[in-house]
Amino acid sequence: MFSKIRLANLVADARAHKIAFFVCLLALWQGLVQLGLWQEYIFPSPLGVARTLARGFQNGTLLIGIAVSLQRILIGFGISVVFGTVLGLLIGRIRLLQETIGALVLGLQALPSICWLPIALLWFGLSETAILFVVVMGALLSITLATEAGVRNTPPRYVHAARNLGARGWRIYLYVILPAALPAIISGLKLGWSFAWRSLMAAELLYVGLGLGQLLNMGRELNDMSQVVAVMLVIIAIGLTVDRFIFQPVESRVRERWGLG
Amino acid sequence: MHKLEFKGVTKTFTTRNRSIAVLDSFDLQIQRGEFVCLLGPSGCGKTTLLHLIAGLEKPTQGAVLVDGEPVQKISRERVMIFQDLALFPWLNVLGNVVFGLQMTGMSKPERRQIARRYLQLVHLAEFERTNLHELSGGMKQRVALARALAVNPDVLLMDEPFAALDAQTRDLLHAELQNIWKETGKTIVFVTHNVREAIVLGDRVVVLSARPGRIKRDVAIDLPRPRQIENYAVVDLARGILDLMREDIVTTEFEVAERVPQVGRDVL
Ligand SMILES: Nc1ncnc2c1ncn2[C@@H]1O[C@H](COP(=O)(O)OP(=O)(O)O)[C@@H](O)[C@H]1O
Numbered sequence: 001m002f003s004k005i006r007l008a009n010l011v012a013d014a015r016a017h018k019i020a021f022f023v024c025l026l027a028l029w030q031g032l033v034q035l036g037l038w039q040e041y042i043f044p045s046p047l048g049v050a051r052t053l054a055r056g057f058q059n060g061t062l063l064i065g066i067a068v069s070l071q072r073i074l075i076g077f078g079i080s081v082v083f084g085t086v087l088g089l090l091i092g093r094i095r096l097l098q099e100t101i102g103a104l105v106l107g108l109q110a111l112p113s114i115c116w117l118p119i120a121l122l123w124f125g126l127s128e129t130a131i132l133f134v135v136v137m138g139a140l141l142s143i144t145l146a147t148e149a150g151v152r153n154t155p156p157r158y159v160h161a162a163r164n165l166g167a168r169g170w171r172i173y174l175y176v177i178l179p180a181a182l183p184a185i186i187s188g189l190k191l192g193w194s195f196a197w198r199s200l201m202a203a204e205l206l207y208v209g210l211g212l213g214q215l216l217n218m219g220r221e222l223n224d225m226s227q228v229v230a231v232m233l234v235i236i237a238i239g240l241t242v243d244r245f246i247f248q249p250v251e252s253r254v255r256e257r258w259g260l261g
Numbered sequence: 262m263h264k265l266e267f268k269g270v271t272k273t274f275t276t277r278n279r280s281i282a283v284l285d286s287f288d289l290q291i292q293r294g295e296f297v298c299l300l301g302p303s304g305c306g307k308t309t310l311l312h313l314i315a316g317l318e319k320p321t322q323g324a325v326l327v328d329g330e331p332v333q334k335i336s337r338e339r340v341m342i343f344q345d346l347a348l349f350p351w352l353n354v355l356g357n358v359v360f361g362l363q364m365t366g367m368s369k370p371e372r373r374q375i376a377r378r379y380l381q382l383v384h385l386a387e388f389e390r391t392n393l394h395e396l397s398g399g400m401k402q403r404v405a406l407a408r409a410l411a412v413n414p415d416v417l418l419m420d421e422p423f424a425a426l427d428a429q430t431r432d433l434l435h436a437e438l439q440n441i442w443k444e445t446g447k448t449i450v451f452v453t454h455n456v457r458e459a460i461v462l463g464d465r466v467v468v469l470s471a472r473p474g475r476i477k478r479d480v481a482i483d484l485p486r487p488r489q490i491e492n493y494a495v496v497d498l499a500r501g502i503l504d505l506m507r508e509d510i511v512t513t514e515f516e517v518a519e520r521v522p523q524v525g526r527d528v529l
Pocket residue numbers: 274275276281283301302303304305306307308309310
């Protein structure tokens with residue numbers, strides 16, 4: 001009981017520290033602006049950024065940007081999850097695939113996924129397909145590799161026991177290998193998501209229209225620094241939200257169920 | 262016909278630079294409904310014997326017969342309870358017990374009903390929704406037992422299941438296992454390196470020599486049941502068998518010989 005109270009206090013303290021720090025940061029930012037050393041278009045004020053954010057949400061440009069980017073990443077990430085886990089399961093179980101495709105995936109993983117953009121543009125032109133290709137190349141490989149590692153680290157005992165109890169063929173994959181590898185797969189998904197998000201922003205920034213990346217670019221072209229900062233904040237917020245409300249809960253539920261502490 | 266039979270079974274493991282003869286022309290017959298304990302020093306091939314019956318390993322020479330037919334593949338007729346149990350941590354207690362039935366495509370209500378019956382048998386009825394890592398060692402043993410029994414195998418293969426439990430829990434499980442055996446009439450092959458445990462549980466105690474495993478002594482145990490580990494008769498019998506084992510440990514297995522005092526205490 002006592003230690004519970006202490007723990008609660010520690011958590012409350014940590015939160016207070018965090019809030020205090022960010023309030024100070026904002027104050028410092030506003031203070032620097034007040035000094036008037038830089039022009040607003042080089043160094044925007046927090047209030048200016050807040051106004052731009054509000055305007056962006058009111059006139060819909062930010063909402064459209066968010067919707068377009070989210071749609072792209074959801075499709076791209078979805079494709080990667082399906083193909084990445086299936087590929088990882090197969091590579092992890094079948095020696096020949098591991099020696100061939102596995103080696104290829106490992107090699108390609110060394111390439112930052114935005115480097116696929118030139119190929120994508122040559123193959124698909126300035127299109128949604130091109131951008132999806134880049135997003136998929138960002139997420140697919142890390143999901144595949146994490147799944148493969150999870151599968152290979154699954155104790156053979158589980159498979160023996162399942163076969164002994166009558167499991168055969170695809171049921172072993174679905175009911176034993178996949179769940180046994182799930183903790184590893186989930187960390188692969190997290191990694192894949194962050195790679196996909198990064199490559200999407202890079203691709204949008206470089207070439208392909210609409211989306212948050214393009215809004216960022218537009219801010220630069222209009223010399224509108226407050227828009228640049230506002231869009232950056234939105235990108236950060238989306239990243240944090242997905243991690244906090246999707247990956248973290250899933251991960252902690254799995255860890256709890258699996259007894260991984 | 263014998264339920265299980267080893268006929269001149271030789272098993273050799275070949276690793277990169279050496280080969281280990283684990284069994285050499287091994288013969289053993291086990292009757293239907295018998296409770297046989299295989300007793301032997303560690304490394305003598307007990308687990309390998311169970312794997313051969315289960316179909317997880319193939320003999321290098323000779324044959325393992327079940328109902329007179331050579332073992333071809335893994336089957337739910339002979340279910341193994343592994344030393345580390347190999348319970349599925351992603352499933353709760355009920356999920357584990359239901360697993361084998363689910364694999365046959367049995368309907369959900371039916372398989373749950375059967376699983377609950379076995380959970381009751383091992384006194385875990387209230388824990389069906391519990392995650393595995395919240396269970397004690399003894400409770401996990403019971404889950405493994407229920408999971409194996411649920412698919413209704415002819416033969417139950419148990420690999421040192423109680424070795425890691427505290428004495429009280431182990432005594433309790435000895436009593437329960439004897440009851441379950443009486444009620445279900447399964448053929449049980451139970452591996453242990455604990456002499457008294459073997460005598461408490463078995464109709465027969467087959468004493469194995471150090472590697473390559475041979476039968477040193479095949480002892481019928483006709484003490485009345487239920488037996489307990491501190492019964493005089495059990496302790497008496499154990500003393501004789503233990504001497505037999507000790508001499509073997511000292512003369513043939515150098516690495517084990519160094520730990521004789523410890524082994525002695527452990528075994529009694
Ligand atoms: N798959 C394997 N490959 C190589 N050696 C093995 C393998 N399985 C068992 N052995 C060896 O066979 C011997 C007997 O093993 P085991 O049957 O596990 O003995 P026990 O269960 O009596 O302790 C041991 O020396 C072990 O190292």
